[in-house]
Amino acid sequence: MHLPDLNIAKDRTSKENKYIELNENYKKVFNGQKYFLRTYGCQMNVHDSEAIRSYLETLGYVNTEVIEEANLVVLNTCAIRENARDKVVGFLGKCKYLKKNRDDFKIVLAGCMCEQPDFIESVQKNHKYVDLVIGTHNIHELPKLLLELNQKQTIEVYSNSDEVIEGMNFKRDSKVTAWVNIMYGCDKFCTYCIVPYTRGRERSRKLDSILEEVRHLKMNGYKEVTLLGQNVNAYGRDIGESFANLLEQVALTGMERIRFVTSHPWNFTDEMIDIIAKYDNIMPYIHLPLQSGSNEILKKMNRRYTKEEYLELFNKMKERIPNVAITTDIIVGFPNETEEDFLDTLEVVEKCEYDGAYTFIFSPREGTPAAKMKDEVSMEEKEERLQRLNEVVNKYSNKNNQKLLNKVVDVLILGESEKDNTKVYGYTDTMKLVNVIGGKELIGNIVKVKITDAKSFSLDGEYVEEKVAI
Ligand code: 5AD
Ligand code: SF4
Numbered sequence: 001m002h003l004p005d006l007n008i009a010k011d012r013t014s015k016e017n018k019y020i021e022l023n024e025n026y027k028k029v030f031n032g033q034k035y036f037l038r039t040y041g042c043q044m045n046v047h048d049s050e051a052i053r054s055y056l057e058t059l060g061y062v063n064t065e066v067i068e069e070a071n072l073v074v075l076n077t078c079a080i081r082e083n084a085r086d087k088v089v090g091f092l093g094k095c096k097y098l099k100k101n102r103d104d105f106k107i108v109l110a111g112c113m114c115e116q117p118d119f120i121e122s123v124q125k126n127h128k129y130v131d132l133v134i135g136t137h138n139i140h141e142l143p144k145l146l147l148e149l150n151q152k153q154t155i156e157v158y159s160n161s162d163e164v165i166e167g168m169n170f171k172r173d174s175k176v177t178a179w180v181n182i183m184y185g186c187d188k189f190c191t192y193c194i195v196p197y198t199r200g201r202e203r204s205r206k207l208d209s210i211l212e213e214v215r216h217l218k219m220n221g222y223k224e225v226t227l228l229g230q231n232v233n234a235y236g237r238d239i240g241e242s243f244a245n246l247l248e249q250v251a252l253t254g255m256e257r258i259r260f261v262t263s264h265p266w267n268f269t270d271e272m273i274d275i276i277a278k279y280d281n282i283m284p285y286i287h288l289p290l291q292s293g294s295n296e297i298l299k300k301m302n303r304r305y306t307k308e309e310y311l312e313l314f315n316k317m318k319e320r321i322p323n324v325a326i327t328t329d330i331i332v333g334f335p336n337e338t339e340e341d342f343l344d345t346l347e348v349v350e351k352c353e354y355d356g357a358y359t360f361i362f363s364p365r366e367g368t369p370a371a372k373m374k375d376e377v378s379m380e381e382k383e384e385r386l387q388r389l390n391e392v393v394n395k396y397s398n399k400n401n402q403k404l405l406n407k408v409v410d411v412l413i414l415g416e417s418e419k420d421n422t423k424v425y426g427y428t429d430t431m432k433l434v435n436v437i438g439g440k441e442l443i444g445n446i447v448k449v450k451i452t453d454a455k456s457f458s459l460d461g462e463y464v465e466e467k468v469a470i
Contacts, residue, residue, distance in 0.1 A: 004115045004135060004157045006197050006367040017206065018163040020140045022058055026147065031060035033104075036070035040088060041078025043228055043261060044199070045111055047179040048139055049076045052110065053171035055142045067094070071104050072146075077111035079194050081363035085113055096129050106131045106149065110139065112198035114157050118366050128153060136199055140165060164203045176414050176444045177224040177257075178217050182210055182246065186230035188264060190291070191302045191373075192331065194365040195230055202231070204239050207246060214253050223412055223444060224257035225250070231264045233272060244271040251279035256446065257412060257429070258282045262289065265313055266304040277321045284321050285431040288314065289329035293348030294341035297334050300373070307348060314352055325355040325400070325430035332389055333362045333382030335373035342385050349392050355400045355430065356457075357393040361386055394456045401432065401454035408464055409434075411449040413442040428459075438463040 035056045039049040052074055053063070064070050073095050078084040092107075099105045107130045113119045114135050123130055131149055134142060135157035145156055164184065172178050185200040186193075214225055227250065229235060235243040250258055258281055265288055276282045292298050295306045305313075317324055330345060349357070361382045364371035409428045413436065417423035423435050424442050426449075435458060436442070436449050442463060449461035 001155050002157055003120055003155060004117050005159045006117060017166055019167045020165060021167065022055070022143060022169070026143045027058055028060040029147065030056075030071075033061050033071040034064040034069050035061040035072040035074060036064055036067045037074045037076065038091065039076045040084055041076075041080060041112065043179060043226070044181075044230070045076050045078055046173075047170070047181065047228060048111065048136070050170040050172050050179070051139050051168050052076060052142060054169040055139075057171055058169070059143055059146065068098060072106045072108065073098075074108045074110060077109060077113035079112035079116055079119075079198055079365065081360060081365075083363070085119070088113060092127055092130070096127070099129055106146075108132045108134070108142075108146075110134050110136075110142075112136060112194070115159065115198035116194070116366065120155060120157065123155070124153070133157060135159075137163065140168065160200070164205055166205060166209050174414060176222060176412065177226070178222050179228050180210060180213055180217070180225050181205060181229070182227045182232060182260075183229040183235050187234065188231055188266075188304070189302060191300065191369040192334065192362060192365065194368055197367055199230060202234050202238060204236050204241065206239065207236070207241050207249065210246065211249055211253060214250055214255055218253060218255050221444070222255070223446065224259065225255055227258070227260040229260075230262065232260045233263050233268050242269075242271070244269060244275050247272065247275045247282060248279070251275070251282050254281070256281060259285060259431070261287050263287060265289070265310050268313055270316075273317055273320050276324075283429045283431070284324040285327075285429065286317060286321075286324060287327050287329075288317075290345070290348060290352075291329060291331050292334060292337070292341065293345035294337070295344075297337055297341050301331075301334060301370070307344060311348065311351060323430065325432070326352065327356040327358075327431070328352070328354050329358045329360070330389060330393075331360050331362050332385040333377055333379075335362070335370060335375035335377075337362075337377060337385075342389075346389065346392055349389070349396070353396040353399065354393065355432070356397045359386060359389050359393060398454070398456040401456065401459055404428075404432070404451045404459060405454045406451060408448050408450050409461075410446050411436060411461070412446045413438070413444065415443055416440055433458040434461050435459070436461050436463055 039045055077088045095107050114133050132145055133155040137158045183204040185202045186196045187202040189196050233243045235246055293307050411426040411434050413424050413426035417425050417435055424438050425435050448464050450464045451459050451461045453460035
């Protein structure tokens, strides 16, 4: 048994690249059994679930969307805010009920919550029916651990994050657009954030491995890759590489569309901006978390930039990258945020006129410095601020979307619309969701679409031209 420890999670001693290969003897041992997988949280978790799927299907499991039919339930959990945890705990109750009187029903917990010692304690005490808990650093051990399962609860969570995993297999959700991990972990230690503890310290994948993965995806017909990291501009610092060079090398593979998330405003170099501006296949879209517009709060958050520095960077991006769209993340109600602090945030939002923003109420995470800060602001007040912020945010996302009305834009079509079978959906280069009147044959192509309606969160359009030759 290995239990998580936040003190170990904080530190890193060495680093090694570990190449994963699946033991041939494991293939198809669970033939015919069914798995149900639910994913909570960010893109990193979504992509980890693609690895989990790949392992399970290699073992012979087949996917089911009906949990009652499943022999194995895997919950890939998120710890970023308390409500993400609440959802998982709620769903666990349902799993417990289904497991009653069934020996062939196994429950596995994976993901960020498993790296939190207080959660693991509660699993040991209150959720004894959970069969296996694995952490974020050892997903590749899932096949072995499943094979070794017995009547006792198994907890295999490592807090150290020395390894850089290479050679993972993924069963990707899409045949058009793919996530590509470029690095793991985060070293920024923003005081509110649990990620450096659940995902460990920053460590980069090798440039060559990343390029090989992108070329392989291109050969297999993928049109878009999104380079994934908690803080992509820190890519390569531990291995003598740089994100600007990586971006350029990926652009030179000829992959049709290249995106990246998430960028930290600190250390976003001019070189990176120039590379984004230079290559047509690097999409003009940047997610640039602000978190707060108050210098006081930014300092308490340990964000390493001031409002003025953020605005300078923002304006530089807008000037140098033609047609760039910028979105952001904002937290309201950080401990003792004053009305004045909050007004500073609104002021930055007014200045930046973001294309979109994810907005959150501060949620204390056990083990982080901000969770220990005294806080006099009531939840009522925080909720009111969130509402006021959302009004401003929505005003500008709507305004930006209206600018596209009656314009013809390139849209990469990803799939059929779930709500309306006469429509497909896709994204503009600036990452705006468009519902398009058109058939399935458009999926996987970048097509010209005339925008006929613009709302705050999506656009409607009609397909106006033959497929763009590729
Ligand atoms: N409370 C509220 N929001 C948070 N985020 C991260 N940690 C917390 C927290 N403790 C938000 C940040 C981050 C996004 C992914 O989630 O805005 O950018
Ligand atoms: Fe969390 Fe800050 Fe790292 Fe983002 S940069 S993952 S908010 S610690």
